[in-house]
Amino acid sequence: MSGDLSMALSRKQMAWRAAQDISDGAYVNLGIGLPTLCSGYLPKGRLVTFQSENGILGFGGPPPKGEEDYDLINASKGAITILPGASIVHHGDSFAMIRGGHIDIAVLGAFEVANNGDLANWSPGPGGVPGVGGAMDLASGARAVWVVTTHVTKSGAPKLVERCALPLTGAKVVKRVYTDLAVIDVTEAGFVLRELSPEVSVDRIREMTGAPLLLEGEPAPLKAPAGL
């Protein structure tokens, strides 16, 4: 949630909103955490194939409790189910798929997104144990990188910025950001506000954004089903 804004979207609502934009027939990689929720909110009838970087294309949700097979897991190391039409590949081939530009959309989390598309989502900075996993491969390899994140940090600092302070995951990679308050495109000119929570004014969202927020006409109202 972004500060005290009661009308900010919930995590599930943010996932729902991003999921609406995943096109029919797309091959999609969902990052660990919040992005993973998108798979539950695809519009009916839309065929989307999920890839997990450990080497599976075409999987479904977790199996019933007690039926987990830990030889059938996703990148978060959670047990999954396999769908008809799936395929298994080794790690070399799986990242060839990612690096080679075959994944239509990677939906990722973020610490920071800069208005040139720079993404920081792997390292909270110096200290502790670093771990990068497949974040950089996805950031630079997917045809489109979308970010789903709260608009500001828990302490209220903007996550959309002019320049990432944290170590980059990828340079100039993010195309679109779904926050709990807005939908924002990353364009050549910078951030462009496409949708905005009806409860929030343009001035207010600009205050909460660490880089200029451009308008191309009136932003549409950001909506998601209640109760998610």
Added chain:
Amino acid sequence: MSGDLSMALSRKQMAWRAAQDISDGAYVNLGIGLPTLCSGYLPKGRLVTFQSENGILGFGGPPPKGEEDYDLINASKGAITILPGASIVHHGDSFAMIRGGHIDIAVLGAFEVANNGDLANWSPGPGGVPGVGGAMDLASGARAVWVVTTHVTKSGAPKLVERCALPLTGAKVVKRVYTDLAVIDVTEAGFVLRELSPEVSVDRIREMTGAPLLLEGEPAPLKAPAGL
């Protein structure tokens, strides 16, 4: 045959001689033409697995006439049979196997071999249509490259030389040469004569060789079964 030497080995005898040195358990790629004959002359009980660069490991000789399946061929594009324990890979993986140093021995033909191990076997020189196929990959990728060739050309010119005149297939790659008159190792010091046809004197073989031919003790007699 080397000139008028009646005791020179036949093509099949040369293949037989090279085949005796293929060790048990070896993975071997046989080049097009004369080297292919080696597969017929392995000592009994020796398990050798043949690789063909189009993507098969573990194949046998041609099927009976009329039973050819042209989806099951070797690098010469001849129909083959598949043996228990075989595997099929795609071209990328097949040459990964070759380039990665996993083939124990490549037995190849040659136009020329230099005494530093340089091999020329792909281009007869300028003019005509060039074609290289997998020759360079095998020459630089196999753990050991053996050459099977007549000792001199049809016109009597040495094929073992100080420096290849024809375009190279690989630099410093040949380990051993089996000719119709001799078995010769390629060492740091140059050509070393290991076996020599009993009909040929050291002086005579030196005349027929375009580079110094070193001795390390008396060469053994080059032998092969009669009637091949």
Added chain:
Amino acid sequence: MSLAEAVSPIFDGATVMISGFGGSGAPLELVHALIDHGARGLTVVNNNAGTGRVGLAALIDSGAVEKVICSYPRTSDARAFTGRYLAGRIALELVPQGTLAERIRAGGAGIPAFFTPTAAGTDLAEGKEAREIEGVPCILEHWLRADFALVKADLADTYGNLTYRLTARNFGPIMCAAADLCIVQAREIVEPGGIDPEHVITPGIYVHRITHVPDPAQEEILVANNAVYP
């Protein structure tokens, strides 16, 4: 989808990868449909440069091919290519077979360039960046990508997952991944689930169009019978 519809997006001047090693894995029906389609000025990537008067040889005979990128144009009956090449009417980029395969694999895998020992120190290294790495002389090779791939598969499911028959697999999997649009002819088309996920050779993500060719011709047989297309 019909053969004609499958190849209909192929435009003049396109780079087209064609699967197969000799006749094994050669998508003859797709290549013949391409001849009928009539695109010109093509660059073709194949291991060879056609045999006899069918398939790639027929495509070359039709005058549609401007350049061939291959490892071995000297097949048993390469008259289509040979005549044009010696007359200076077709260009040739000769690439060692493993380097050709690796460049195509790199194209699909998003590796813009790689160092390889193959061909270092030979005439085919001319003009290429050379570097010794860990004591091994290498040359720099770049990825190879294509606008289209024409590929022959055995089974396909409706998501595009593919298997191949025996050594007909050869260039198919790497070409599927290296082309912007991958067009497949399959002997049999099954429903999703009809191929064991562990036995899929080409995942459906790489395949864009599938046409059903239940009884595909084999180039070796056609060439032996002196067949001519069209």
Added chain:
Amino acid sequence: MSLAEAVSPIFDGATVMISGFGGSGAPLELVHALIDHGARGLTVVNNNAGTGRVGLAALIDSGAVEKVICSYPRTSDARAFTGRYLAGRIALELVPQGTLAERIRAGGAGIPAFFTPTAAGTDLAEGKEAREIEGVPCILEHWLRADFALVKADLADTYGNLTYRLTARNFGPIMCAAADLCIVQAREIVEPGGIDPEHVITPGIYVHRITHVPDPAQEEILVANNAVYP
């Protein structure tokens, strides 16, 4: 061949690749045999750096590991690695997961180095050669090879042809090819011909030792039960 015999050639200071992504595909029995074997000063290549107190975590706990090359050491219970790392008693080479996979693949495929866009412009590109290729910023990465690979397979035939269970395939095939000596634990060992040649995932040429582990432990289950080795 027994587990103990299978790992007996592993020497002090060796680089050892260990298959698996998390617990899936982790050759626990081979890793435990390696602990018993007692080689020290190891460099381990794995996607992670161990979880709980079994498998790779137990190997680290035993003090045998000097360095880990991995993409993600921060697993759910990474205490073995974390404690040693923060105390400066174990080295870490952090590699993006796809670059790790590609470096291992390059090791097996004889590609000494390659350019990749992954990590270009990030802190993980520091000290690496950078170059723009066809407009894409790239960095140069080198192959990764090992003295030994410990790999978990499902089926093996006596020639060493392997299959893997579902996503347990992950790093197995590329690690088999990148090690001088590849040591495999297989759930079932069959005669040559017992695996369809078209379904072989790792050809036997890459496999040197096979040991039979008919009922392999699953790391997730052991960790959930707070298992400790030895």
